[in-house]
Amino acid sequence: MPDSNAAQTDDLRNVMANCLDLDNPKSFFLFAGAGSGKTRALVDAMEMFRGRYGQEFRLADRMVAVITYTNAACDEIKHRIDYDSIFAVSTIHSFAWELIRPYHEDIRKWLRQNLEMKIDDLQKKQQKGRVGTKAAGERTVQIELEQKRLDRLDTIKYFTYNPNGENIGKNSLNHTEVIGIAADFLNNKPLMQKILIRKYPVLLIDESQDTQKDLIDAFFAVQSKHSGEFCLALFGDTMQRIYSDGKTGLKEAVPAAWEKPAITINHRCPKRIVSLINSIRSSADEHIQVPREDALDGYVRLFLIQDNEDINKNAIETEVFEKMAEITSDDQWSGESREIKTLTLEHHMAARRGGFNDFFEPLYRIEKFRTGLLDGTLNGIPFFSQRVLPLVKSLQTKDKFAIAQTVKKYSLFVSSDSLKTSESPLEKIRKADAAVQSLFSLWDGDSDPLLIESLKAVADSDLFAIPDVFAPIVYRADSEEEKKEPDDSTKTFDSNPEIDAWNEALSAPFSQIESYVEYISDRSSFGTHQGIKGLQFPRVMVVLDDNEARGFMFSYDKLFGAKVPTSTDVKNEKEGKETSIDRTRRLFYVTCSRAQSSLAIVVYTKEKQKIIDHLKNLKWFDDNEILDMG
């Protein structure tokens, strides 16, 4: 018994080694639940392969392709395999793009067909639909847009695509198109299949349950046609499918001839949490995990809160932290220096709790700002995140070297070409110093100036170049100051929602940009339920709050019995399709299984009693684990 883990690991390694045999390749699906060391197994497989075929592959210019879901996972795996060049580790989008990018003529053909189909579809809808609605207006715009793309299709020499972020250029393909094209080419072009398997005789897919279903199907098709020369290996856990484009029924779709090893151990979670997640998934499938023998007992508590308009969620959640500290005797739940990961369903819920909502929310409302706001590339953000914020931080810590560095790198006074002009370098450095001091004076007496004030200070002293997006705002702020009574003529500035959004965001205190930057660089104590896929944290607080959430894909109220299943749910259930409850259960499973030592679940609801009753039936929690917070 003490060696059962080791025995299982050995078995798994044997199965994988047996499959990764190029003379007799066999495909497999490794079923690996939360905390089972899925990445470890993946890297094991890669290392075994390298040991056997590394030399040969290097000489023959062949590679093993490894596909991950996120850039973070991609970096992690590359790191763990020492950036070995026989492994092409990439996200599914990069991989798909690399596969199709040489075939511009085929892409053009696909795109023409696709655009014609889309336009046709939209026109049909336009005829059927009502006139004058918002949807009709959007359809008109969409048709025009697609028509324009169609018209200039022949003028495009090379298609472009950026796997990370937005694709707005005239020649660019979008994320969906790249996936669609790759799937289509793999399905229908025998040459494409040959190219794939010649270069990558082995293809490993991490998080396969969330990989776009069209591509998964295409890979399945390639494998079945070339089973003697191609090894497809899927790693994943069907219970952790939390994105809508993953393949439903992946487990059932795996061909019978494949190997289907499974890891049953959970290295991450303490005993209590393993038993909780086992209960949660027991209504979905048969898989049971066992904790490590040396696992701690761990703690789970569910806090129920009556949801009213006037409750102070931050205060309640702080109270939860303190209660958890008491229950677990773990100081890290308590006080200002606590180390807790709070998981909210949506970004704006994190923004509110993380204290950067005044800055975040106005910008988030602008649809086309969203991606850039979430990855920090939005025009205007680097001005703060890379120039003003680091400068202010080093001023606060009196780090003279860092101050000088930021000034030297970005300041208009000491940039390399301005040093050549008439003024003496010494004069310029003195001016830069004065500009820095005048900016920092805004923080005199420990105050927290508004972002707009810091922007104006920088603009007044010409310390840094002001991004174009801020020009109208600096101008507006100036003109309002001059004529204290704004008349109607200022209204002309107000017609641009993007400038308005920035104006509102910049009225937030400067400290909010710091919290925001922490959040988007994953250094904050917040994360979304979906975004923390694959990660783990010692102390986790999961916030369940349907009212504050805006999306409609998940309903914790239904999962916990505060709301009855709708007619669609009943219908889906009867037809054997997944319901919103199934979907929510999987997401809940993912969040709970992040915890390495203790887990607090905070439930805001208008139907506390119904939830209490429902939880009694579910038996997920012991009575003493449910705390009524009033």
Place this chain on the structure above:
DNA sequence: TGGGTCAGTGTTTTT
């Protein structure tokens, strides 16, 4: 006028 049907509307996550 009542019932049935379906378009319209709001909107999250990852790349």
Place this chain on the structure above:
DNA sequence: CACTGACCCA
């Protein structure tokens, strides 16, 4: 996905 409301037909 769930809901609302416009519209059609009996």
